[in-house]
Amino acid sequence: MTDTATATTVRRDRIVAAISSALIEILEYDLPEITEDSRLFDQLGLDSTGVFELLMRLEEALDVEFDTDNLEMGHFETVRSLADFVVSETGD
């Protein structure tokens, strides 16, 4: 693996970990194991208010500010789709 690819993987892993830990704090109950395929709304039980808190927590954990106009519902389908969005927003 090249250095760039390794750096990208590390960054993505950090984002996925931040998403998982934010979800655990917001949903305040024992979650089924969170994977990149976990569906935020219908599997983990996130709701509209929770989405807003998730955004706030991710911004704080990763020290970024998202352009909320770029956010679409599809980004919140799964942990993977959200991680993809965050990667694209925080890319160099």
Next chain:
Amino acid sequence: MTGFTRRLRKALVGSPDAAVVLLGNFEVEEQWARGEHTLPRFSAAAGTAVVNRMDEFAMLLAAAGDHVVLKTAPDPAYVDYLRALGLELPTVHVVSQQDPQRTVTEDILRDNELLARLSTLDASIAVHGVSEVEEELAAATGLTLAAPSALVCKAVNSKVYSRRLADELGLRQPDGRACDTLEQLAAAVEWARGLLATGRRVVLKEAFGVSGKGIAVLDSERRLDRTYRMIADRVHRRGDERIAFVLEDWVDKASDLNYQFTVSRDGSVSFDFVKEAITENGVHKGHWMPADLSGAHVDQLTMCADLLGKRLAEDGYFGVVGVDALTDPAGGLYPVIEINARNNMSTYQVLLQERFLGVGRVAMARHYPLRLAEPLGFADAARLLDGLLLSGVGGSGLLVNNFATVNAGARAEGPFDGRLYGLLIADTAAEVAVIDAAVTARLAEGIPS
């Protein structure tokens, strides 16, 4: 026709026996919020599909001479079940092509044949809530909309209106600020800093949010400032300075209440009921009826209903009004948290209460979330719940009051989420809990996902 049926028609049309065309256009707030500055808001497409199928609740607000338009025909076995319970059912019209993401009103507007058929009816249109889309329907059919204008309905549903009205009437509400300019919001943010510094939380609400959407509970200055910047950025980008938000102290509560009253065209107000809400994470799950409230609290709410109703009438409103209220841990009452000048989920339960909930009996209205591998017919659901469904007046069991929401999210392939809505009726709360647990267990065992 029963008591509420007649009272509603008298209020909306002026005559207790008037025939109406009922539409269950739930979450009319989505229409009211168009063009408003909002917080970033997201809802699952599957969730919208389910909400749009709440249209079927309208069948249970109807009398025999009424009409109801639905997005799809009700399951015939479900209709047989309702008839067997002795319910009067209306004439049902079905749109020729439904889009799960559209409300029933939007579907009708795309169906010329149905529009033509509706235009021949001798009835007024009575809807869940009035937006410009429902006004378009009235214009397209030539039927009278038994409601005030969309402009009035939207205005009195604003949380900004509600805060100012409660202040004016001297009704207790959480400390807060109503903001219709960015400048006012900036001042409210400065006020909220003081609250956060004392360890309290604040809540920012869009004036036209619904079901937990458009609400942010904020516990730090960093989040308060970030949320303000999100709104300010949007305002600056779009150049429209007009906003509608309230920023409030997030008060501790012992229970959520919902009461309903009806304002008649002549300005008279009748108190319909108060229920105790069951909510999870701000999302409405159901209600206990009757609410476990002291007589003093009920008297207070009845008095508030009268004050609010008279003032709403002065501002041009008539029809159903649902108000959210709270009790605090010290036993005090916040009688006005939010005014919803439209039907509420509970509105569609009144006729069922009148028929099946005799004196001294209790009911819990709720929904069961389902994850289905394929669409579930009512006959199969009834078999699954054999012995647990309500079978008639005086009995105990689950009364299914909407079946369209079960299969609303069905897709060409793959599992989907649905909701089974019902009223659990029994002699005691303990008996309700037993039936509830049995229904939950049977659904979990019997539905392979």
